[in-house]
Amino acid sequence: MTVSTDRSRTGNRTEAEAPGLGIRLLPILDRYGILLVILVMGLVLYALQPDVFFSWRNITNIFKQTAVNSMLAIGMFLVILTAGIDLSVGSVLALGMMSLAVANAAGWAWPIVLLLGPAVGLATGFVNGVGITKLRMPHPFIMTLGMLFMARGLANLISGGVPYTGLPDAVRFLGSAQIELGELDGTRLNLPVGLIVTIVVYLIFWVFLEHSVLGRRIYAIGGNPQAARVSGINVDRVLIFVYSLCGLMAGFAGLMMAGRTNSGFPNAGIGAELEAIAAVIIGGASFFGGRGTVLGVFGGVIIMGLISNTLNLNNVSVFWQQILIGLIIVVAVFLDVVRRGIGTRR
Amino acid sequence: MTQAQEEAGSGNYLLEARGITKHFGAVTALRGVDFHVGRGEVLGVVGDNGAGKSTLMKILSGLFAPSRGALIFDGRPIRFQSPHDARDLGIEMVYQDLALAENINIAENIFLGREPVRRLLGGWLPLVDHKAGRDHARQHLDNLHIHVKSVEQRVGELSGGQRQAVAIARATAFDAKLVIMDEPTAALAIKEVGKVLDLIKGLKDRGIGVVLISHRMDDIFYVCDRVMALFHGANFAEAALCDTSRSEVIGWIMGTKEGQGELAHDRVH
Numbered sequence: 351m352t353v354s355t356d357r358s359r360t361g362n363r364t365e366a367e368a369p370g371l372g373i374r375l376l377p378i379l380d381r382y383g384i385l386l387v388i389l390v391m392g393l394v395l396y397a398l399q400p401d402v403f404f405s406w407r408n409i410t411n412i413f414k415q416t417a418v419n420s421m422l423a424i425g426m427f428l429v430i431l432t433a434g435i436d437l438s439v440g441s442v443l444a445l446g447m448m449s450l451a452v453a454n455a456a457g458w459a460w461p462i463v464l465l466l467g468p469a470v471g472l473a474t475g476f477v478n479g480v481g482i483t484k485l486r487m488p489h490p491f492i493m494t495l496g497m498l499f500m501a502r503g504l505a506n507l508i509s510g511g512v513p514y515t516g517l518p519d520a521v522r523f524l525g526s527a528q529i530e531l532g533e534l535d536g537t538r539l540n541l542p543v544g545l546i547v548t549i550v551v552y553l554i555f556w557v558f559l560e561h562s563v564l565g566r567r568i569y570a571i572g573g574n575p576q577a578a579r580v581s582g583i584n585v586d587r588v589l590i591f592v593y594s595l596c597g598l599m600a601g602f603a604g605l606m607m608a609g610r611t612n613s614g615f616p617n618a619g620i621g622a623e624l625e626a627i628a629a630v631i632i633g634g635a636s637f638f639g640g641r642g643t644v645l646g647v648f649g650g651v652i653i654m655g656l657i658s659n660t661l662n663l664n665n666v667s668v669f670w671q672q673i674l675i676g677l678i679i680v681v682a683v684f685l686d687v688v689r690r691g692i693g694t695r696r
Numbered sequence: 697m698t699q700a701q702e703e704a705g706s707g708n709y710l711l712e713a714r715g716i717t718k719h720f721g722a723v724t725a726l727r728g729v730d731f732h733v734g735r736g737e738v739l740g741v742v743g744d745n746g747a748g749k750s751t752l753m754k755i756l757s758g759l760f761a762p763s764r765g766a767l768i769f770d771g772r773p774i775r776f777q778s779p780h781d782a783r784d785l786g787i788e789m790v791y792q793d794l795a796l797a798e799n800i801n802i803a804e805n806i807f808l809g810r811e812p813v814r815r816l817l818g819g820w821l822p823l824v825d826h827k828a829g830r831d832h833a834r835q836h837l838d839n840l841h842i843h844v845k846s847v848e849q850r851v852g853e854l855s856g857g858q859r860q861a862v863a864i865a866r867a868t869a870f871d872a873k874l875v876i877m878d879e880p881t882a883a884l885a886i887k888e889v890g891k892v893l894d895l896i897k898g899l900k901d902r903g904i905g906v907v908l909i910s911h912r913m914d915d916i917f918y919v920c921d922r923v924m925a926l927f928h929g930a931n932f933a934e935a936a937l938c939d940t941s942r943s944e945v946i947g948w949i950m951g952t953k954e955g956q957g958e959l960a961h962d963r964v965h
Contacts (some may be wrong), residue, residue, distance in 0.1 A: 406913055539855060557823075561823040561824055561826075562822070562823060562824065563811045563813060563822065565824075566800070566804060566811060566824055567808075567809075567811075569797070569800055570797040570799075570800055570804070570805075570808050572797075572798055572799065573797030573798055573799035574795065574796065574797040574798065574799075576791075576795055576905065577795040577796055577797045577805075577808065578797070578809070580759070580779055580789070580791060580795045581795070581808040581809030581810075582778070582780040582783060582807050582809040582810075583808070617719055639799075640797065640798075640799035640800075641799050
């Protein structure tokens, strides 16, 4: 990462030379450490269940189960990058899901039904953003807590509180379709479309956050909103965009869940916002904004998926999952505190 | 003073302010303040806490709009809607709290809000040109004789003096004509103060006007050409540096002028 030409020109050799191995490894660990964690976890799980764990079916299953959380977490990550929070994503997921299920039952054309979920999510996210910035809510917590109740209420209202079952294949495609890859040793290899969607969405977000002007400004706003403001950045507009995008992803998650379950049910996604926050935090993002990577969030989602997968495989009570995930959150943040103590000059 | 022609004839200042008054609700922060600074001039602005220095600077840099009064830049009357307008004219502000994002690197801080962009896919995909940003930042820092290990260092890893240098580099990265600095040395270790002051001298040599708010007489008397004092939101005194002394300027801050037996402070209360 150091610039050799610069160093020789300025003659700053002594200062720049030979930091300890640990210090040099730190940025790399910082960036890719989460992959290491996943690898270790994978090996342990493989040791526990050698026959099942690495089977194609189980691996794709993990991705199928994490697809919804992936969508919620990446939107949540954007919000947390700006030092905000969006508590409404679980309810918005349900609202998007119910909107499209009800519209389908009312006989709307499938392209509209398909777009309705994400569109409803986008709209609620926009309302969140406007409330936080223009109505000057003291903290995003308040506005999105309000939206948590409003969206849930709306989801119940439009459906009468009952589930709607049966959706056209085109609407279900993203959430449930499989692409057949062929056969290997007598087992059929099917690639769930949800996995492809996850990867594509994460790639788009990676390019957006690392390489677009707006993405870099989101990081800057998370680091120091005042600095961004005096740099001529319209912070309010960026925040409205961020919350809108988070809402869009929640609506999209609603579409995926509707596809997977072939239905809409108004109790969908209760508590999902907390799982999304957990994935983001496990992935190393700072709750105070400005720090974290798309790869980290992906890792956080996968770690949570691996835990529930393995505990299910090993017939461990779901209550242990909760305890374990809680522990991991605390440990992950503790490691972050330690890491930051080494990395930053105070 | 409504006609542009009249104002254009009124002197050769880079930036001039006339009769600036600013109310915040019932509080009057500035009353009828006049101000001017020339090209390549370093103007020191002194005054006690609450004298109105920071408010005046925020008006000059477009962050606040004055309640009354006129701004004239390069002989033309101007009105800022936002700091953006002031920046477009080449007026830059270095804030007391530095206004840097600690979580991103030096190069990105320097170009924050003005990121270099390259367009891919026939212009449809504008992406930040990280390499151009790094190269320009490196070159600009070299021009200013600012030394850092790497422009990819996060600002959070820098010392106070290095941060101040980055803040100044940021202010001058785009053809600045006037740089306003609010207490640039207040938070620095003593050995770093000299470097920042020399940086200010370097700006002056390039013909850039500098407005320096400082409490430190050492700073004022090391770099400034002229010093003006505000007291309770109004002009109090001003002089070329060679015509005044430290004790006189300190007196101004407290509201006393030579020959006046009493403290202005006592009159007010």
